[in-house]
Each structure stands twice: as structure tokens, then as C-alpha cells.
Amino acid sequence: MIKNNQTYILPFEIKDCALIAKATGKRAQNLRELKDFLSIISLDSIYYHFWGTLLRPRFDDPEYHNDFAIWAENSLHDNILAERLAVIDPTEFQNMDQLRTEIIEIIEERLDEVDYPLWTKRDMQFEFICSQIIIFNTNKTILKPIDFVTAIPQMSVGSIFYHFIDSRKRLYNSIDDFQNWLISFGEKYYELRLKINEIDPYFSTLTKIREELAIVFRNFFKGEQDA
């Protein structure tokens, strides 16, 4: 425990997580079906199709970052819809319900525009998937922010997901755990928090996020480390 003026700050506990995907049994073969399922599917499934992509097989530099945009492009062959869905940044929405509304709006707009059916083959349907997240302790703790300089490069991508992505769903202020912990130190790490805040959590990969975090911490503490 760190004493900061008159308050004690709890150590930062490094946690890790793993996702397991589950089929929901819901499949859409055309755009209208997709819209209909979107209005009833669990928010967890929408979360998975936006954020779960980070923790499962995908190409390192994908053209589109959410499954709805990828399906619009690859299965419906509707580039306009794919581009509109692709620019949705889930971090701009306060909750998943708002994100759901936005996706449905975009799809409804597209349904109004086109006068031909947007559908795909049976084996290219959109498969709604949801997931469970298992969180566990790594038994590693950080006592001082400078310790992140060596700790972050050794973190698993699961830890990065938990502390940088999952935190946004968990914390009332929808930020990452690193910033949230640094707030406890008052204004001392304000500049560091700003730098962390500049890291894009969505249009990236977990490996890249880890690298960017490592650079931010290393640069911030460069002088102190040298000393």
C-alpha cells in the first residue's frame, strides 16, 4: 500500500482474462433479419461482435474492425453499408444499448435507400455469438506507477484486454484501469494519463496496444529510470 499525502492507495493488481465463445443459434441471411435480431439479441453479443474481435482469430491488420461491417462487405457485398458500420467507434457510446440503437439506425437507413434485397448464401449467414469472460488473478501487483515500465511488456494480451478494454464496461467513468489507478495519485500523473488516453483501444490489436502502453510508460519515466 502506498501512502499519498494522507491517503493510502491500494496496489494495482494485475489480472488476466480469457473469453469463451458460445453460439446463440441466431443467424441472419439478409439485412432485414440482421436488423430484427439486433433489436432482441443480448447486449453481450453486440459487445462480442465489436470488442471480442480483439481476442479471437483475425488478421492483424483488418480492413474493418467489427463483425457487422465485415459481414456487410464479405457476404452482402454492400460496400456503402460496410463503410458506414465500420466507422462506428464503440468508445463514443456510453453504453451498449446506445451502440445497438446506432447500428440499427444505420441499417434502417440503408434498407430505406436500397430497393433490392440484400441477402447472402446460407453458408455465409451472420452468426450471432456471445461470450463468457473468465477473470483470474496473476498474483502480480504494481506498487508504484514506474513499475509498469517493466511489467507491461510482460503482460499477456488477456491482461491488456482486461485492464484496457473490459474496464470501460466495468468502471463508472468508462476508462481504462491504468488511468483509473493513476487518478488516485491526484494531479501528479496527469500528463501520463493524457498520453494513455490518446491510445486508441478500438482500431488496433491487443499486441499493438501493449506496445503503445509500454512506450508511453517508458517515455514518461525515462528521466527517473536513468537516475
Place this chain on the structure above:
Amino acid sequence: MPSTLQKYAKVTGIDVIEHLRQLAQPLQGMNVVHINSTKLGGGVAEILHKMVPLMSELGLNTSWEIINGEKEFYQCTKGFHNALQGTPTDLPEKFLRIYENVNERTAETYKSKLENADLVIIHDPQPVALIQHVTEKKGKWVWRCHIDLSKPYRPIWKYLREYVKKYDASIFSLSSFAQQLPHPVYLIAPSIDPLHEKNIQLNKNEIEEVYSRFQIDPHRPIILQVSRYDRFKDPVGVIKSYKLSKKFIPSLQLILAGGGASDDPEGEAVLQEVQDAAQDDPDIKVLLLPGDAHRTINALQRIANFVLQKSLKEGFGLTVSEAMWKKKPVIGGNVGGIRIQVINHHTGFLVDSPEGAALRIRYLLHNSNIIEEMGNKAKEFVRENFLITRHLREYLTLIYSLLQNKNERIELI
């Protein structure tokens, strides 16, 4: 001597192994039993040969048993396999009774082990009826389906579904393969083992030895498909693609390398069809390799310019990731699990016909720089997504999910 997990750390990074150890910590001493139909041949056996010792090393008491039957049992289960992948296959009642008897007998053989296991993982349809004959179950039972079950032949699925329904959960490789079931359906893609003889780095001499052994000309382009002789792998379609390409690239050589699996009675007939299609073309090598010719397959994949996996149906296609791990782009059938490995235009090409495959063969052979670029991307893609360490992590995660199925978030803290 380093443990197996330590050896993997060199390939995946230590963070991946630490992650596994921490995830497995609360599961120490748990009894896990895997059951399938063969220890030799086929992707399932290959995965289990490494998965079982790795789970043990992580502290779970893991064992692997097989279900053994007479010739009619395998004819019946091959019929199931074809039917579940969509081929209308009507099986005589006699076969079904034999199938049920073999399952009953096997359940009796492993009675104590199955009753006391905390987790039983039954692979594919051959042992699926075991559950019917184990009445005192202590743990959870999971059916792991490695087959594309998206369009099954209904009468056979209707028969097998009655057994599947009794399980606590199922696992499919892809969501699109899954059927509606009255229990949770998990999605776990298979994986390759980077330390398996089939995938390890070989020395130059060992690689080059296959040229002389199979009369392959090292100075001419080589394309390869590795898969058992099964109609769903479309080896005859591969020969057609080769012949279409050969008109433009007369120096082209094709290798079809297949093994038999002890649970596949149709292999011989398909092999004959392939040999007929190859006719007397000396540049087509049709190889029937023993189930343990791993290093030979490894060498063949390394001498190929790139690899084909032109399946018409594919549960996953482990040979795709194996080739990609060796930096080979893959021209794959646009079906099933191949789609999540071959990222079109990045790690290879997805094709829908022999003509499409021929087009991509010609394209790649005229662009060696693209082969290299795609090959590098392919290897990294496999490292991140299709190694056995990822597979193992998902099995461990599944165990927690099975124990606390109701919660979206499970905190082990």
C-alpha cells in the same frame, strides 16, 4: 530438461505459458477423460496426442481412451460421418445395433473412470452413445464435434441427436457448423502443434531427401495437397486444377500426399479414383503414406512452392495451418474452417471451383514475391491464433464456464 510447456514458451512467448499456468491453477487434480475412435490418423488424434500431456502437465489428471469396434462399427460410423456432412446415407438397422453394442461394451470397460471423471470430452459421433450407458455421472459431459454439421442428413442426425441432447454442452469449431441443441454450444477452433514432428524445422538434407525418394524435380514448380483420400477433400478436383494450370505452366508438378485412418473404410476406393484421374502423368505423384510419416509430410510441405486444400467440406483443415506455419500460402476451398485460416488475398486464396484454383496457381507461380509476402503473414497469423496453446486455453476456460454457466462474468478471485 525443459518441460513441454517451457518448450512451447520458445515458440509462443513466456506470457502465453504463464497465462495457461494461472488459468489452470484452480483446476489442479481435476479428472478429465477424452474419448475418440482412433489414436492413429486424422486431425482429432493428432490434437489429442499433445493436448492430453499438456493438460496433465498443467496439473489436471487427464487420460485418453478409445472406442474400438469390429468392421461394421467403422462402416456405421463412417456412414454417420458422411451423413452429418450432408451426404444422404441410410444405414441398416443391423449397423445401428452394432454401434449401440460397441458403445455399451466400451462404457462397461471404462465404467469407473467415466463415473468418477469431473469432465468427459467425447470426440465426434463414434463414442457419442456412451453417455446412455453411464448412469452414475459425477462430472460434466461435453460432446466435441469436429465435423461441419451445418446441413446434416436429417434421419441420421435425428438418431444421433437423441444422444447429444443428454450432454451438458457441445463444442463446435465454428458457429455455422452448429445445430440447435438444448444446452450451451461452445465455439473452439482446432489447432496445430508447432513441436510436432510434422511442424518442426527440419535440416536441409532431410528436406531434400524427399526429392530423390519420390522422383520430384527440385528445379521445377511444385504444388501439394496433403489430406486423406476422401471425396470431401476433392483430390480429383485438385488434379483438374493442376491440368488446367499445366497448359500454361508445363513444368508444373503436383504431389497428392495422403494417409489412411484406421476408422476410414472408404479411403481405398477414393485412392483408386485419384489414380485413375492422374492416369500416366509422371508429374503427378500420388503418395499413400503411413500414418506416422510426419517428417515426410513436413518435408513435402517445405519443398512446395505453395499448398492447396481444395476441400468441398471441411471441419477445420489442420493441413492449412500446418502449411501456413511453414510460410506457405494456401489455395483453399471456400468452405468451413478453411475460411477462418485463409484470409483471402492475405494468407492465400479462397476458391470455389477447380478453375478458380487453377487461376490462383498461375497467379502465384508468376509472382514469387507475393508467395513470400503471403507466407510471412500466414506464419504470424497461425502463431497468434491456431497453435495448441490457444486451444488449451479455451478448454480450460470452458471448464470454468461449465461449472458456472449462468454468469456472463466469472471471477476466480
